[in-house]
Amino acid sequence: MVTGPLGGAVGLNPPPTGTPSTPTPTTPTPAPAPETPGIDWNQSAYDVMRQMLDQYGLGSLSSVLRKLIERGITDQASVMLELQNTAEWKQRFAGNEMLRQRGLGVLTPAEYLAVERSYAQVLRNYGLPEGFYDDPSDFAGFIGNQVSAAELQQRAQAYSDLANREDSAIKDQLRAMGMGQGDLLAYMMDPNRAAPLIQRKYQTVLLSAAARRQNLGVDEEYAGRLAELGVTEGDAIRGYGSIKAGLHTFQTLGDIYGSTFDQRDYEQEVFEADGQSARKRHGLASQERAAFSGRSGLDGRTLARDRAAGQF
Numbered sequence: 001m002v003t004g005p006l007g008g009a010v011g012l013n014p015p016p017t018g019t020p021s022t023p024t025p026t027t028p029t030p031a032p033a034p035e036t037p038g039i040d041w042n043q044s045a046y047d048v049m050r051q052m053l054d055q056y057g058l059g060s061l062s063s064v065l066r067k068l069i070e071r072g073i074t075d076q077a078s079v080m081l082e083l084q085n086t087a088e089w090k091q092r093f094a095g096n097e098m099l100r101q102r103g104l105g106v107l108t109p110a111e112y113l114a115v116e117r118s119y120a121q122v123l124r125n126y127g128l129p130e131g132f133y134d135d136p137s138d139f140a141g142f143i144g145n146q147v148s149a150a151e152l153q154q155r156a157q158a159y160s161d162l163a164n165r166e167d168s169a170i171k172d173q174l175r176a177m178g179m180g181q182g183d184l185l186a187y188m189m190d191p192n193r194a195a196p197l198i199q200r201k202y203q204t205v206l207l208s209a210a211a212r213r214q215n216l217g218v219d220e221e222y223a224g225r226l227a228e229l230g231v232t233e234g235d236a237i238r239g240y241g242s243i244k245a246g247l248h249t250f251q252t253l254g255d256i257y258g259s260t261f262d263q264r265d266y267e268q269e270v271f272e273a274d275g276q277s278a279r280k281r282h283g284l285a286s287q288e289r290a291a292f293s294g295r296s297g298l299d300g301r302t303l304a305r306d307r308a309a310g311q312f
Contacts (some may be wrong), residue, residue, distance in 0.1 A: 045069055045074045046065060046066060046069050049065055049076065049079055050062050053065065053083075055113075056092060056109060056113070057092060057136065058083075058088055058089065058092055060088055061083060061086060061088055061089070064082075064083065064086060065079065065083070068082055068083075092136060093106075093107075093109070093112055093140075094136075094137070094140035094144070095107075095112065095139065095140040095141070095142070095143025095144040096112065096143070096144075097144070098140070098141075098143070098144025098145070099143070099144055099146075102144075104146070107143070112143065115139070115143060115149070116136065116139045116143075118149035119133075119139050119142060119149060119152055120134050120139075121149075122149055122152050122153045122156060123152075123156065125153075125156075126156045126157075126159075126160055158202050169209040169210075169212045169213045170205060170206070170209040172209075172212060173205055173208045173209045173212055173218065176218070200224060200227050200228065201224075203227035203233075204220060204223045204224045204227050206233040206236065207223040207226050207227060207231060207233065207236045208220055208223040210233065210236035210237045210239075210240045211223070211236070211240050213237075213240070214240045214241065214243070214244040215244070216240060216243065216244060216247070216263060217263055219264075222264070222267065226267075226271055229272065231271050235271070236271075239267075239270040239271055242270060243266045243267065243270060246266070247263060247266055250266070250281055250284055250285075253284040253285075253287070253288055254284060257284060257287050257288075259280065259283075259284060261280055261281055261284060265277040265280060265281070266281070269281060
């Protein structure tokens with residue numbers, strides 16, 4: 001007995017005596033095919049789809065999935081259709097439900113998850129802490145309102161620019177408007193707020209801050225109107241600088257000559273090219289010039305200074 005290469009016993013017969021005979025060729029008998037290990041196809045389908053549900057954050061639907069498979073529903077399309085009709089699925093993909101209610105096309109689960117990841121990446125880039133605006137319920141509103149990742153980034157950038165400004169006038173203005181950083185962030189990130197409204201609010205702060213720097217009165221409603229008219233921060237800085245330089249003079253002239261010329265008059269002239277306000281200011285200047293040869297309402301030094309400043 002000789003042991004074969006695979007550990008089996010190999011028997012050897014002694015060679016026959018006499019003339020050796022030529023062996024007769026034989027057709028080898030094929031080895032039996034190995035048995036296929038037993039596979040529970042239902043269990044395999046369940047495992048694959050359960051993994052998918054876990055990735056969607058819907059592990060709670062595993063019992064529903066099990067019952068579907070036990071009923072003989074094993075192809076993915078049919079299973080998905082059944083699962084999508086559950087309350088748990090609709091809550092997880094609430095953004096799709098919002099789109100559907102508006103008659104718009106919905107995202108596939110893969111597309112939906114990809115959009116959520118893009119939102120999360122944008123917000124992480126701006127240093128928002130983990131757990132803040134990184135939950136599916138936070139993103140559902142963005143998706144349902146068709147907010148793109150690029151638009152979300154614009155909102156985050158607007159907030160970041162505003163929050164990081166070192167200008168004390170802007171910070172004071174935010175506090176005066178009752179807007180803390182948390183309130184401002186929620187405002188910027190609210191998907192129910194239209195982008196133009198966000199930009200108007202942002203611009204209103206900048207324009208109001210320009211007036212505050214000059215120690216002038218701040219009217220948020222009027223600053224909002226200027227924002228709608230397209231007045232930029234640079235326009236406001238230059239305009240309120242001019243107003244500061246001449247306002248006191250023309251207020252005093254108005255008191256002397258029985259007229260009024262206040263900050264709003266000056267703002268309307270400077271920012272809105274209001275002809276009536278301009279005529280009122282020029283009229284006061286003309287009265288002062290006419291009186292200058294006699295008894296002036298203002299002393300010569302004041303008038304000379306304002307002429308040098310370009311107010312007359």
